[in-house]
Amino acid sequence: MEEVRQFVVFRLGQEEYGVDILQVNTIERMMPITRVPKAPHYVEGVINLRGEIVPVIDLRKRFDLPPLEITGDTRIIIVMVDDLTVGMIVDSATEVIQLPQEAIEPSTSVAGNINSEFLEGVGKLNDRLLIILNLEKILRPGEPQQRAIM
Amino acid sequence: MDNRYLNVFLEEANEHIQNLNNGLLALESEPSQEILDEIFRSAHTLKGMAGTMGFNKISELTHEMEDLLHEIRNGSLSITNTIIDVLLKCVDMLQEMTEQISKEGWEGETDIRPAIAEIKKVMSNTSNDSKAADESEGKDDTGFNEFELRLMEEAANKNLKTWELHVELEENCLLKSARAFLVFKTLENLGEIIKTKPHIQDIEDEKFDKEFYIYIISSRSEEDLLNAVNSVSELKSVNVREINLGNFQKKLTVARETSSVKESPKETNRIRNTSKTLRVDIERLDNLMNLVSELIIIKTRLEELDNLTEQGQKRKEALEYLERITSNLHDAVMKVRMVPIENVFNRFPRVVRDLSRELNKEVKLVIEGAETELDRTVIDEIGDPLIHLIRNALDHGIETPSERLKKGKPREGTLKLKAFHDGNNVVIEVSDDGRGIDVEKVLKKAQEKNMVDKSQVKKLKEIEILSFLFESGFSTSERVTDISGRGVGLDVVKTKIESLGGSVEIKTAKDEGTTFSIRLPLTLAIIQALMVQLGQEKYAIPLSAIKEIVIIPNTELKKVHKHEVILLRGNVIPVLRLHEMLDIPDNCLKNENLTVVIVKKGEKDVGLIVDSLLGEQEIVIKSLGNFLKNIRFIAGATILGDGQVALILDINALI
Numbered sequence A: 001m002e003e004v005r006q007f008v009v010f011r012l013g014q015e016e017y018g019v020d021i022l023q024v025n026t027i028e029r030m031m032p033i034t035r036v037p038k039a040p041h042y043v044e045g046v047i048n049l050r051g052e053i054v055p056v057i058d059l060r061k062r063f064d065l066p067p068l069e070i071t072g073d074t075r076i077i078i079v080m081v082d083d084l085t086v087g088m089i090v091d092s093a094t095e096v097i098q099l100p101q102e103a104i105e106p107s108t109s110v111a112g113n114i115n116s117e118f119l120e121g122v123g124k125l126n127d128r129l130l131i132i133l134n135l136e137k138i139l140r141p142g143e144p145q146q147r148a149i150m
Numbered sequence B: 001m002d003n004r005y006l007n008v009f010l011e012e013a014n015e016h017i018q019n020l021n022n023g024l025l026a027l028e029s030e031p032s033q034e035i036l037d038e039i040f041r042s043a044h045t046l047k048g049m050a051g052t053m054g055f056n057k058i059s060e061l062t063h064e065m066e067d068l069l070h071e072i073r074n075g076s077l078s079i080t081n082t083i084i085d086v087l088l089k090c091v092d093m094l095q096e097m098t099e100q101i102s103k104e105g106w107e108g109e110t111d112i113r114p115a116i117a118e119i120k121k122v123m124s125n126t127s128n129d130s131k132a133a134d135e136s137e138g139k140d141d142t143g144f145n146e147f148e149l150r151l152m153e154e155a156a157n158k159n160l161k162t163w164e165l166h167v168e169l170e171e172n173c174l175l176k177s178a179r180a181f182l183v184f185k186t187l188e189n190l191g192e193i194i195k196t197k198p199h200i201q202d203i204e205d206e207k208f209d210k211e212f213y214i215y216i217i218s219s220r221s222e223e224d225l226l227n228a229v230n231s232v233s234e235l236k237s238v239n240v241r242e243i244n245l246g247n248f249q250k251k252l253t254v255a256r257e258t259s260s261v262k263e264s265p266k267e268t269n270r271i272r273n274t275s276k277t278l279r280v281d282i283e284r285l286d287n288l289m290n291l292v293s294e295l296i297i298i299k300t301r302l303e304e305l306d307n308l309t310e311q312g313q314k315r316k317e318a319l320e321y322l323e324r325i326t327s328n329l330h331d332a333v334m335k336v337r338m339v340p341i342e343n344v345f346n347r348f349p350r351v352v353r354d355l356s357r358e359l360n361k362e363v364k365l366v367i368e369g370a371e372t373e374l375d376r377t378v379i380d381e382i383g384d385p386l387i388h389l390i391r392n393a394l395d396h397g398i399e400t401p402s403e404r405l406k407k408g409k410p411r412e413g414t415l416k417l418k419a420f421h422d423g424n425n426v427v428i429e430v431s432d433d434g435r436g437i438d439v440e441k442v443l444k445k446a447q448e449k450n451m452v453d454k455s456q457v458k459k460l461k462e463i464e465i466l467s468f469l470f471e472s473g474f475s476t477s478e479r480v481t482d483i484s485g486r487g488v489g490l491d492v493v494k495t496k497i498e499s500l501g502g503s504v505e506i507k508t509a510k511d512e513g514t515t516f517s518i519r520l521p522l523t524l525a526i527i528q529a530l531m532v533q534l535g536q537e538k539y540a541i542p543l544s545a546i547k548e549i550v551i552i553p554n555t556e557l558k559k560v561h562k563h564e565v566i567l568l569r570g571n572v573i574p575v576l577r578l579h580e581m582l583d584i585p586d587n588c589l590k591n592e593n594l595t596v597v598i599v600k601k602g603e604k605d606v607g608l609i610v611d612s613l614l615g616e617q618e619i620v621i622k623s624l625g626n627f628l629k630n631i632r633f634i635a636g637a638t639i640l641g642d643g644q645v646a647l648i649l650d651i652n653a654l655i
Helices: A135-139 B003-029 B033-053 B056-073 B081-104 B113-123 B128-140 B146-157 B176-188 B200-204 B222-230 B245-276 B282-308 B313-336 B348-358 B376-397 B401-406 B439-448 B454-459 B462-470 B490-499
Strands: A004-012 A015-020 A024-029 A043-049 A052-058 A075-081 A084-090 A092-100 A119-125 A128-133 B161-169 B191-197 B211-218 B235-242 B338-340 B363-368 B373-375 B413-422 B425-432 B503-509 B513-521 B526-534 B537-542 B546-553 B558-560 B563-568 B571-577 B593-601 B604-610 B612-620 B634-639 B645-649
Touching: A004 A075, A004 A084, A004 A128, A015 A092, A043 A084, A043 B645, A075 A092, A075 A135, A092 A119, B003 B033, B003 B081, B003 B348, B033 B056, B056 B081, B056 B113, B081 B113, B146 B161, B146 B191, B146 B211, B161 B176, B161 B222, B176 B191, B176 B200, B176 B211, B176 B222, B222 B235, B282 B313, B282 B526, B282 B612, B313 B338, B338 B376, B348 B363, B348 B376, B373 B376, B376 B413, B376 B425, B376 B490, B376 B513, B439 B454, B439 B462, B462 B490, B462 B503, B490 B503, B526 B604, B537 B612, B546 B563, B593 B612, B612 B634
Parallel strands: A015 A128, A052 A084, B363 B413, B537 B645, B571 B604
Antiparallel strands: A004 A015, A004 A092, A024 A075, A043 A052, A075 A084, A119 A128, B161 B211, B161 B235, B191 B211, B338 B373, B413 B425, B425 B513, B503 B513, B526 B537, B526 B612, B546 B593, B558 B563, B563 B571, B593 B604, B634 B645
16 A cells, blocks of 8 residues: 655745654744753744743754745744654745655755755655655754765 | 553552561561551552452462461561561562563563562471461451452441352363353352452463352342352352351451550551542643643733733732732642652661661661652652662761771661751751761862862862762772762762752761751742843743842952952852853943842852842743753743743752
8 A cells, every 4th residue: 555644845945845744743933932042053942832842943054054034934843753842943834745655765865955864855746856854863962963965 | 451440559559568668677676566467467458459450479479478477476486587588578579560560561570489489488487286277267267358348348238248159160070260150150140249269360260170269249048149050060069158247347356456556546547547638640730730830820921911001909909819829729739749758768778778788787777857748759859869878878988887886886877867848948868977978088089080170179178079079970980989989979869969959968077977968949840030131031040049139339340260259248259140151142241230149059159140130930940841951051941921931040050
């Protein structure tokens, strides 16, 4: 039987990224963020998500992309991986799509311009390319960060 | 199996195991009939409970323990260290098995046979006739547990009778368990089967010879029962006899009376207490606590709103009322979560006994203030650090008997555990009257490890030198025992206690002993805090850490050895610029006056420079979560009335 997965699609610049919908908790509009001193540079701070304190990372900073101003489209995607709940700031979150497992190429050669370590693979949907993220690698702090080889 | 029953079983089993442990230790030092009865009861109840739950190994082992205890009770065996050792070993096994059950739902691989063999061995010393007496007694006492007895009592009140059916199968009966099953089926229609012998599980597994017993509560007559059972084929004989509840009741009341005469106040007290208590899942309490926290947040928000708008007197009154209710509610929930530290201390007599034997030392354990209450979350965490300190005290603090005699001390060393309230804190002290810590040697070691500046050596106070013991890495030195070995893993103890928002201090005197004082907050969830402004950011400082607040002219800030200090009533107090430490743009240097919050950590005072004070507030501590758990200087976060998040400073980490 063919396995079909669903992905939440969001944008950083011109690229489209996807995270498995099973890992996505909610998608929030931008809200006040409290800075946390001494946190890694890509950690924007913490937010009050209906009474829970949730850390928020700036995905652009995580991927070493140039910063972008916050707009009405900016979203915080709240994801959950094992015991971690983290918000990720993205330029915009657009849609949810379905993708059969075989349409995902676990290739690290086509990596856009982010660290290939953060990728699970690249999904193909007609003529669109969806960069599928490995949240485990992105969120697990304390691991040595390697710069992307472009 | 239903989880609820399993949890109840585990809780109660743990209580009984603790009881056994304590009882056996008491028995060793001071044998008495009461304690023996108490232990016997615990073993007996545990056996019954385990049997009902189908944990056969536990029930078998407790059964054997019961036999041994019985021999002691009727005087054919006297209590010796060996017997206590054997019984304690069994208790350890019971503990191991219950732990296994809580983890995996079954008793695990624990092999109870060696323990049983040991019991049999110590019991073989008894004379033969006492054994016979025991057997006849054993037959009479059909081993009903309290629950079954209560069922029978209730039944008797309803004029129902309890019958014992002795069923013997035919010699060549095939499918024994199927026969037994038919007998059960038949009887089930006539009443309530409360017990079988052997255990029903064993009967189903055909672990019986040719006969079994069934105990049934029924309104039917003896004849009805007989006829019903006789309809099953391949039975050799069926005997029915009525269980005379009176016998048991008499026995029970006699036992109760004899014990209650001696310890009546305690006993009655406990019975009253248990009838009014309720076991609650800690998660439900956590949930309740969270809701109360939310209530406090929204209350603060209402108060802030009220400050912004001029409103009528009535509204203010209503708000004050709300405030009173929320703080009462908070207190009430807190109290529900409070557990006496006894729950932790109870583990230690055993630890001390085993360790002192192992080390060939004589140690008396004194426990004070076991009734002091602490939040459940703290209780759960504090056990390990305490064990660590106790081990250290026994291993390296208290001397061997001969050494002590030479010093003119009593042979027996004293280890004291003491808990008491001190304001919003609970203090736990672990003190020994041993050889004390050699401060000189600690200093030497610290120098060897390059932990001290050479120029500062002379100036170090004793307390500062002792604090080296808590440094990580200090303990790894291989000649640790030389400096009385206090270094072993103390850094771990300190980290643990600080993670609970507490602190540790050492006091020591040569040949007089050492005291470790652990200071812990009463609760971890809601605290009073001072809100301060730093640049555009707000931070909370726990009020318990604040000593005082001073406002001093900028010019009072002095420099000593590149460190900024202020002079306060003749004391030199080092000053930290929070802006720098927390990477906040700094503009307070331009201010004419500096606001300095003096905080204390142990004996040390440090001033923190802040922009301004925002006032005191009740805050709800929330964790930053796993993603940010290792952030320096920050102990957690809280949600302010306006929904914004403010961070809580970790004073221990700052200093």
